[in-house]
Amino acid sequence: MTTKRVITLVAAVSAWACSGDSTQPPGPPLDLMKSGGDGQSWYFNNRLPTPLSVTAVDASSRPVPGVVVTWAVTSSAGSGAVNPQQSTTDAGGVATTTDSLGASTTQTVSASFTGLQSAATFTEIGSAPPTSGAVDVRDDNFNLPDIVVQTGSNVTWTRTGVNHHNVTFVSGPSILSKIFETDLENGTATSRTRSFAVPGTYRYSCTNHANMNGSVTAVH
Ligand SMILES: [Cu+2]
Numbered sequence: 001m002t003t004k005r006v007i008t009l010v011a012a013v014s015a016w017a018c019s020g021d022s023t024q025p026p027g028p029p030l031d032l033m034k035s036g037g038d039g040q041s042w043y044f045n046n047r048l049p050t051p052l053s054v055t056a057v058d059a060s061s062r063p064v065p066g067v068v069v070t071w072a073v074t075s076s077a078g079s080g081a082v083n084p085q086q087s088t089t090d091a092g093g094v095a096t097t098t099d100s101l102g103a104s105t106t107q108t109v110s111a112s113f114t115g116l117q118s119a120a121t122f123t124e125i126g127s128a129p130p131t132s133g134a135v136d137v138r139d140d141n142f143n144l145p146d147i148v149v150q151t152g153s154n155v156t157w158t159r160t161g162v163n164h165h166n167v168t169f170v171s172g173p174s175i176l177s178k179i180f181e182t183d184l185e186n187g188t189a190t191s192r193t194r195s196f197a198v199p200g201t202y203r204y205s206c207t208n209h210a211n212m213n214g215s216v217t218a219v220h
Contacts, residue, residue: 026057026058026060026062026063026064026065026093027058027059027060027062027064028058028064029056029057029058029064029067029089029113029115029116030057030058030059031056031057031116032054032055032056032057032069032111032112032113032116032119032120033054033055033057033120034053034054034111034120034122035053035054035055035094036050036051036052036053036096037050037051037052037053037099037122038052038122038123038124039122039123039124039125040124040125041124041125041126041127042101042124042125042126042127042219043101043126043127043128043129043148043150043219043220044101044102044103044126044127044128044129044220045080045100045101045102045103045220046100046101046129046219046220047098047099047100047101048098048099048100048101048124051096051097051098051099052071052082052096052097052098052099052109052111052122053094053095053096054069054089054094054095054111054120055089055092055093055094056069056089056093056095056113057093062093063089063092063093063094064089064093065089065090065091065092065093066088066089067088067089067093067095067113068086068087068088068113068114069086069087069088069089069095069111069112069113070085070086070111070112070113071084071085071086071087071097071109071110071111072085072109072110072112073102073107073108073109074108074109074110074121075104075106075107075108076104078102078103078104079101079102079103079104079106079107079108080099080100080101080102080104080107080126081099081100081102082097082098082099082100082109083097083098083100084097085097095111099122099124101124101126102126103126104126105125105126105127106123106124106125106126107123107124107125107126108121108122108123108124109121109122109124110122128150129148129149129150129153129219129220130147130148130149130150130153131149131150131153132149132153132154132155132156133147133148133149133153133154133155133156133216134155134156134158135147135155135156135157135158135214136157136158136160137157137158137159137160137161137165137167137180137206138160138161139161139162139163140161140163140165140206140208140209140212141212142157142206142212142213142214144214145213145214145215146214146215146217147214147215147216147217148216148217148218148219149196149216149217149218149219150218150219150220151196151197151198151199151218151219151220152195152196152197152218153195153196153218154193154194154195155193155194155195155196155216156191156192156193157179157180157191157192157193158190158191159180159190159191163208163209164208165180165181165206165208165209165212166178166180166181166206166207166208167179167180167181167192167204167206167214168204168205168206168207169202169203169204170203170204170205171202171203172200172201172202172203173198173199173200173202174198176194176202179192179194180192196216196218197218198218199218199219199220200217200218201215201216201217201218202215202216202217202218203215204216
């Protein structure tokens with residue numbers, strides 16, 4: 001019984017190896033499949049959080065490396081830009097680019113290669129970033145934990161719980177000083193406000209409670 005099982009396994013593995021990529025290189029690229037970054041909602045004149053990526057495949061749906069992919073913003077002028085405008089698929093058949101929104105609410109980006117019949121099209125959504133932020137400091141979490149504001153906007157943390165909490169910045173474009181510390185005896189710090197002058201993501205924690213974390217992302 002054991003021997004038969006081993007033989008069956010070996011046969012299965014051999015069959016897989018023969019039909020796999022090891023014996024036949026992928027054929028010429030036939031199509032581009034979107035593999036990341038489509039349908040993001042982000043803020044005017046900012047780079048999208050997730051890069052755009054496509055996978056080049058042959059007629060058997062196998063990924064094709066070495067394909068030069070051309071990226072282009074296809075919506076109207078002022079809709080942002082991609083960088084780079086050409087990229088080559090890697091060993092996994094994947095090519096990527098970064099995409100920045102412009103001032104329009106809808107942006108479309110195409111990806112293609114020479115000879116491709118129908119380009120892959122990405123659609124991204126832009127909006128104006130919030131110009132203020134508010135976070136409840138609760139027992140024991142921040143609500144909302146992750147917020148986005150326009151650079152220079154104020155964010156206010158307000159104590160709504162009764163436990164002793166703090167807002168201690170742990171990473172970001174610069175490490176900011178602790179701005180919030182509640183004290184049950186003295187009743188201090190029911191509310192504190194800070195503005196964020198430099199774009200980027202600032203992460204903070206309450207050092208009194210494990211997993212009590214939050215972030216502020218300042219965008220242009
Ligand atoms: Cu806390």
